[in-house]
Amino acid sequence: MSADEASGPQKAGYYHLARAVLYREFLLFVRYPANAIGGIVISLFFFGVLFYGGRMLAGQALTDSIEGIIVGYFLWTLSVGAYSSISNDIGSEVQWGTLERHVMTPFGFAPVALLKGAAKVVRTFLISSIILGAMLLITGTRLELHVGTIVVVASLSILSVLGLGFAAGGITVLYKRIGNWLNLLQFGFVVLISAPALGVPWLKVLPLAHGSDLLQRTMVDGVRLWEFPPADVALLVAVAVGYLGLGYAVFQASTRRARRLGVLGDY
Amino acid sequence: MCTFVYSGRTLSLIVTGSQSLRILVGIPTFAATVAPAKAACADRVIRLALLRGAMTKPDGTGGERHRTADRNGQPPRSADAAVAETEEFPTGTDSRNGVSERAVSRETAIAVEGLTKRFGTGTDSVLAVDDVSFEVEAGSVVGLLGPNGAGKTTLIKSVLGMVVPDEGSVRIAGVDVAERPKAAYANVDAMLEGARNDYWRLTVRENLRYFATVSGVDPDSVTDRHDRLLERLDLAEWADTPVRKLSRGMKQKVSLASVLAGGAEVVFLDEPTLGLDVESSRTLQRELRRLAEEEGLTVLISSHDMGVIETVCDRVLVMSEGRIIADDSVDSLLRGAASGTVVVESSDLDSDAIAAIRERFDITDIEELERGARIEVVAAGDDLYALMDVLSRAGVTPERIRTVEPDLEDIFVGLTREEDR
Structure with missing residues (x-):
């Protein structure tokens, strides 16, 4: 009888759960790099088209605003990565029959889903950072890279997108094969990121808009987290928590309805 | 006078008295008729044999007609062994699995009460599960049988909380799943039809560790358990192989292993x-x-493979049109139907004789022979005596008589057919 046998099965805590979820994400990242590399190449291709095409058409005007474009594109890749990974992940879990096992876990589905979301955000940050570095090299641009502030502001910004991802995932659980339609929402992020939140205050309550504004000020103007007005930071947190909560509520309501209709897991 | 008749798989012992055949002793492949004076003894032989559903073959290897292995994957027992075991439980205790004896000390693992689920509304609605109640004792294996659309999957999903029932309650280990779902499902896992249930990009062992954690167990504390599972399911060699590289059957085993991992x-x-x-x-x-x-x-366990159900299960629930139409041990079901059909072959079986038999019995099959006929008659218990009387009065001397031991599939088909009527 081995040591682990002698002591018997031990109860897993949230630490074990976090480790398992993050480790799985890590394994997939390192074992199947083609997805990540493909995403990076495609993102840089589109950025190249945007940058060189724009410079041909707009000339100096584009070059003058290139920092803003880079920051916006960085946030967009982060948002798309977080949104699609969480919504597609839920869709895949439904298809594979693993969603039910996560729904039945004694931890409850919420912690598992949030940890999976966090794992996706970490992975997305890694990929987007590579894209950011490549964009800076391509354009020869310099940005203020206060990592701590960037991570906090960008993370809070894309939490609202994670909420949208949960909502989309919930709708996928209910209506199944509509993932492609929901992916169109990603292009709406461009509008949200470029929304003139400074001039039109109510836009700040939309996902990404306020976060995009703060991230621009961080990366272009070098503003640190503690230098922002507390109200701005509070609003960023409120929008993040609000949309995440709303998205999760939609997911919960959708899965409840799917259970009533008997379609949870039926793909 | 004793006469042995062997025909194909059938060995028949005909014991005749002074005037007429009186009693049919129905052992699946061992048919006998005995004189009136032997009746009491013969009755006991019938009961003992049917109790075990024993089957003898001329080569003495034994084994039931459709059962190729017992629950432990061992070859079927010989008739002698079966009868010997039966002698230890002469009052009908289910020795096949010891259910009756163990049941008294067992706790109820699953208790379903009045479960009802209707999909849709109005005239298009479908009553998928109709007032279903049953209990499953801890440590038992219960089979769920039913034709497509009988409500099996809806029932399982309702018990698992993946479908919200309209009425009724489900308790797992005494905990109401509606009131305390996390506690109720803490020690429950499922492998559902058509689902992969695991991650194909992870290796076999990684899946076991991941799902052990998700089911609330520190994977480091069950490493030995995982090793044993991999060994017993013949997966040890593939422990570090991504699941997607395995064959379908192997994937199925990985799926089961991951369900059991926690x-x-x-x-x-x-x-x-x-x-x-x-x-x-x-x-x-x-x-x-x-x-x-x-x-x-x-x-x-729900399966369309009757062999699996018959081999593995202690008890069977048969569903049809959303209701449970049979709930019994496998042996009891087999035993109850064991002497249900008798095949009689005789050159005396002409249309008049068959008509006379049909007046009192259902004839399920008639096969005309070069001389006479072979008929399949529904006759159980005391009906066998009456059948022999009818045959005698019709002037039919049976040349071969045998009872047909139904397997679970026959019983299942019979039950669901009755329900459809």
């Missing part, structure tokens, strides 16, 4: 042997029985 005490398996080859299916069945008997695992 040490669940109650598992629901929907078509667990689907796609498995015979050897893999037997391995899986053997492991299920071992887990139930040695580790007290409670299993509710």
Whole structure:
């Protein structure tokens, strides 16, 4: 009888759960790099088209605003990565029959889903950072890279997108094969990121808009987290928590309805 | 006078008295008629033999007609062994699995009460599960049978909380799933039909560790359990192989292993042997029985493979049109129907004789022979005496008589057909 046998099965805590979820994400990242590399190449291709095409058409005007474009594109890749990974992940879990096992876990589905979301955000940050570095090299641009502030502001910004991802995932659980339609929402992020939140205050309550504004000020103007007005930071947190909560509520309501209709897991 | 008649798989012993054949002793492949004076003794032989559903073959290897292996994957017992075992439980205790004896001390693992689920509304609505109630004792393996659309999957999903029932309650280990779902499902896992249930990009062992954690167990504390599972399911060699590289049957076994990885005490398996080859299916069945008997695992298993149900299960629930139409041990079901049909072959069986028999019995099959006919008559218990009387009065001297032992599939078809009427 081995040591682990002698002591018997031990109860897993949230630490074990976090480790398992993050480790799985890590394994997939390192074992199947083609997805990540493909995403990076495609993102840089589109950025190249945007940058060189724009410079041909707009000339100096584009070059003058290139920092803003880079920051916006960085946030967009982060948002798309977080949104699609969480919504597609839920869709895949439904298809594979693993969603039910996560729904039945004694931890409850919420912690598992949030940890999976966090794992996706970490992975997305890694990929987007590579894209950011490549964009800076391509354009020869310099940005203020206060990592701590960037991570906090960008993370809070894309939490609202994670909420949208949960909502989309919930709708996928209910209506199944509509993932492609929901992916169109990603292009709406461009509008949200470029929304003139400074001039039109109510836009700040939309996902990404306020976060995009703060991230621009961080990366272009070098503003640190503690230098922002507390109200701005509070609003960023409120929008993040609000949309995440709303998205999760939609997911919960959708899965409840799917259970009533008997379609949870039926793909 | 004693006469042995052997025909194909059938060995018949005809014991005739002074004037007429009186009693048919129905052992599946061992038919006998005895004189009136032997009746009491013959009755006992009938009961003992039917109690075990024993089957003898001329070569003495034994084994039931459709049962190729017992629950432990061992060859079927000989008739002698079966009768000997039966002698130990002459009052009908279910010695096949010891259910009756163990049941008294067992706790109820699953209790379903008045479960009802209707999909849709109005005239288009479908009553998928109709007031279903049953209990499953801890450490037992219960089969769920039913034709497509009978409500099996809806029932399983309702018990698992994946479908919200309209009425009724489900308790797992005494905990109401509606009131305390996390606690109720803490030791429950499921392998559902058509689902992969695991991650194909992870290796076999990584899946076991991941799902052990998700089911609330520190994977480092169950490493030995995982090793044993991999060994017993013949997966050890593939432990570090990504699941996507395995064959369908292997994937199915990985799926089962991941369900068992966290040490669940109650598992629901929907078509667990689907796609498995015979050897893999037997391995899986053997492991299920071992887990139930040695580790007290409670299993509710749905399958269209009657052989699996008959081999693995202690008890069977048969569903039809959303209701449970039979709930009994496998042996009781087999025993109850064991003497249900008698095949009589005689050159005296002409249309008049058949008409005379038909007046009192259902004839399910008639096959005309070069001389006479072979008929299949529904006759059980005391009907056998009456049948012999009718044959005698019709001037029919049976040349071959045998009872047909139905397997679970026959019983299932019969039950669902009755329900459809």
